[in-house]
Amino acid sequence: MNRYSLNQATTKYWPLEDVVKASANADLEWIGLWREPIQEYGEERAAKLVKDAGLKVSSLCRGGFFTATDPAERQAKIADNRRAIDEAAILGTPVLVLVSGGLPPGSRDIDGARAMISDGLAELAPYAEERGVTLAIEALHPMFASDRCVVSSLAGALDLAEQFPASQVGVIVDAYHLWWDADIYRQIARAGDRIVSYQVSDWTVPLPADNLLGRGMMGDGAIELRRLREACDDAGYDGPIEVEIFNQELWDAPGQEVFDLAYARYQEHVV
Structure with a gap:
């Protein structure tokens, strides 16, 4: 359990002080934070x-969110990412998660969008390394490609990351977004020391009307969470494992209740 980290997004409406207190009371070592x-x-x-x-x-x-065709908007996004790197450094975390961006409004040029992400990484990676922060590319499920992230597979994330030193750019293995991929275990092995986080939740059906809130509690869905964890272990990743769940019913429930349930389900389905 020394690897367990509750990402505060799982208990969205619970005050930070309460999340920190509950984590400390459970003798945890880690907590995941949102900007x-x-x-x-x-x-x-x-x-x-x-x-x-x-x-x-x-x-x-x-x-993240690098994809913009307007030069001024693009520079504003780069500036915001620099602030995010600075915030990560202040918090003492070596991992800044990137949701890289979907298609710019009115565009169908997915290759062009991915090129914008590569350009953004090139501009930011040296600065991040100076601040002791690794830029962590998170591939999202393909259903989010148009509006949130044109990086839809671990292979695609690695294709981007491998343009840079591992000390500058790594990848997130998020079970919810990647479990469906027939090539996922080969890509995890390929990722090796570029894995900087393993995140867990579960895939339940039917999805809600807002598919962003479709993540379920571990054990309630279809994902082989332990198998994915073992693959990350075999690839050399031994860092924290985050429980990150976007789910309105969980957000509306008492924070301590969700904390206790996530802790128990992690032990049952991930460890």
Whole structure:
């Protein structure tokens, strides 16, 4: 259980102080954080809260969204990613998760969108390394390709990451987004030391009307979570494993109840 990390997105409406307290009370070592609530709380203040509780930040989510055709908008996105890198450094996490961006409005040029991501990584990767932060490309399920992320497979994420040193750009293995891929285990082995996070939830059906909120609690769906974890282990990844679930019913439930359920399901289905 020393690898377990509850990503605060799983208990979206639970105050940061409560998530940190629950994690510390459970003798956890890690917690996953999101930029928006941390910005509201204050980065320096959040860093102190986490450190004083004896925790470390497994990742900060999120940067990315590089795909823009307007030069001014593109530079604004690069500037925001620099801020995200700085925030990760303040929090002491070496992992900034990137949701790289979908098609620009009105565009059908998916190759061009992927080229924009490569260009954005090239501009930011040296700065991230100077700050002790690895840019972590997260491939999203293909249903999100048009509006959120044109990187839809671990192979595609690695094709981008391998243009840069592993110290600058790595990849996320998110079970929800990648479990369906027949090539996933070969790609995990290929990823090796570029894996900087393994994230778990489950794939349940039917999906809700808002498919962004379709992640289920571990054990409620179709994903071989332990098998994926073992593959990441075999590839050399021994870092934190984040429980990250976007689910309205869980968000509406009491935070401690969700925390306890996630902790138990992780032990049952991931360890």
